[in-house]
Amino acid sequence: MKEQTSPRGRLVIVDDERAILDLLVSLFEDSREVVGFERGQDALADIRAHGVDVLLTDKNLPDLGGLELLDLVKRELPEAEVLLITGYASIDTAVTALQRGAFDYIVKPPKSIFDVRRKVDQAFARQAMARENRRLVGDLRSKNHELQAALDENQRVQAELVQSEKLAGIGTLAAGIAHEISSPLFGVMGLAEAIGEEEDLETIHRHAAEIVTYARSIKDIVVQLSGYSRTAEREYLANTPLDAVITDAVRLVVRTVGLDEEAVSLDIAPGLAVVGRASELQQVMVNLVKNAVEAVGDAGRALAGAVRVEAVADEGEAVVRVQDRGPGIPGDALREIFDPFFTTKPPGRGTGLGLNIVYRLVTKYRGTIHVDSVVGEGTVFTVRLPLADAAGAA
Numbered sequence: 254m255k256e257q258t259s260p261r262g263r264l265v266i267v268d269d270e271r272a273i274l275d276l277l278v279s280l281f282e283d284s285r286e287v288v289g290f291e292r293g294q295d296a297l298a299d300i301r302a303h304g305v306d307v308l309l310t311d312k313n314l315p316d317l318g319g320l321e322l323l324d325l326v327k328r329e330l331p332e333a334e335v336l337l338i339t340g341y342a343s344i345d346t347a348v349t350a351l352q353r354g355a356f357d358y359i360v361k362p363p364k365s366i367f368d369v370r371r372k373v374d375q376a377f378a379r380q381a382m383a384r385e386n387r388r389l390v391g392d393l394r395s396k397n398h399e400l401q402a403a404l405d406e407n408q409r410v411q412a413e414l415v416q417s418e419k420l421a422g423i424g425t426l427a428a429g430i431a432h433e434i435s436s437p438l439f440g441v442m443g444l445a446e447a448i449g450e451e452e453d454l455e456t457i458h459r460h461a462a463e464i465v466t467y468a469r470s471i472k473d474i475v476v477q478l479s480g481y482s483r484t485a486e487r488e489y490l491a492n493t494p495l496d497a498v499i500t501d502a503v504r505l506v507v508r509t510v511g512l513d514e515e516a517v518s519l520d521i522a523p524g525l526a527v528v529g530r531a532s533e534l535q536q537v538m539v540n541l542v543k544n545a546v547e548a549v550g551d552a553g554r555a556l557a558g559a560v561r562v563e564a565v566a567d568e569g570e571a572v573v574r575v576q577d578r579g580p581g582i583p584g585d586a587l588r589e590i591f592d593p594f595f596t597t598k599p600p601g602r603g604t605g606l607g608l609n610i611v612y613r614l615v616t617k618y619r620g621t622i623h624v625d626s627v628v629g630e631g632t633v634f635t636v637r638l639p640l641a642d643a644a645g646a647a
């Protein structure tokens with residue numbers, strides 16, 4: 254059935270009494286698009302072809318009854334309003350009509366023309382309201398569609414972001430590996446060069462052994478940082494003596510920056526062991542000692558005795574302090590030093606990954622790291638790690 258009708262509203266009137274039909278049609282000619290029929294079937298055909306807003310139909314028609322017409326129109330065009338014209342005798346039928354969806358009924362012959370007009374106009378008003386409602390619902394639906402589309406788009410962009418964050422993560426990982434292997438790699442290079450100029454066989458052997466150690470730690474770093482290792486829990490919980498880790502780390506750092514080992518003073522309580530991989534604990538120490546040495550160099554101070562590393566036991570924890578008489582760290586930078594890629598060093602000298610790696614490793618072993626710094630005086634990094642015995646792994 255046709256849904257769109259004229260802007261004035263389309264009124265279809267059905268009555269088999271010609272005089273009444275003509276009267277009713279003439280009543281609305283000025284205000285509505287109005288057509289009249291004597292037979293129900295003709296009206297139905299017209300409605301199916303042109304649509305209807307309000308149907309005014311006699312109840313008793315020769316072919317198709319007014320109630321039947323009401324049912325058909327209501328089923329095919331639910332928004333159309335139907336008014337039933339009925340004689341006094343069939344008020345009951347009128348009530349039935351209302352129950353079946355008619356808007357109202359008019360008793361025949363009409364008492365007052367105004368009454369008929371008023372009821373028809375009311376039907377049109379309700380019909381217009383229903384149409385407006387439907388338009389609003391349609392609008393809402395399409396707004397909903399737009400919202401849904403925006404939501405979908407949002408989710409897609411978010412998924413893309415996650416993906417690109419993962420890629421950025423891979424970049425950080427690669428940079429982290431490069432960062433961590435550079436220290437032992439310099440160590441290997443220095444020793445290899447030294448061997449080239451060395452005559453004493455015993456020294457050569459010692460250097461060679463150290464090269465093997467550094468090469469191993471390079472391998473370990475690559476394996477651990479790329480996350481390919483499925484570290485067995487047993488290995489993970491290995492007891493590692495701290496004094497060896499610290500002296501190795503310090504030796505590596507002073508060697509790469511070309512200092513005497515005595516430049517860094519050590520005070521390590523004997524017998525301290527923590528739970529963790531030696532190569533990772535060494536990474537922690539290398540980064541902290543390297544930062545300290547670099548800080549003192551940056552402050553233009555003499556290196557001798559300007560960096561100090563001490564380790565003691567305290568309440569079930571190993572407490573390692575790396576102390577320097579460098580320039581100190583200003584408050585605003587303090588908040589960022591553990592962030593990846595935060596550096597105050599010129600490009601080529603610092604990547605800003607050192608402390609981030611330290612932080613990740615320390616927390617991985619359920620430790621804490623703390624920094625105290627006074628600008629112009631120096632900095633102390635304090636790392637606390639559970640002692641091997643305390644962790645119950647011994």
Ligand SMILES: Nc1ncnc2c1ncn2[C@@H]1O[C@H](COP(=O)(O)OP(=O)(O)OP(=O)(O)O)[C@@H](O)[C@H]1O
Pocket residue numbers: 432540544545548577579580581582586590591595596597598602603604605606607608609632
């Ligand atoms: N002991 C320290 N004294 C003063 N500033 C420090 C000290 N340790 C770290 N910092 C500050 O923290 C920043 C970040 O340190 P981090 O080790 O993460 O990176 P980096 O040393 O700059 O570069 P990288 O370690 O990659 O060579 C440093 O650039 C420096 O500004």
Ligand SMILES: [Mg+2]
Pocket residue numbers: 540543544606607608
């Ligand atoms: Mg660093």
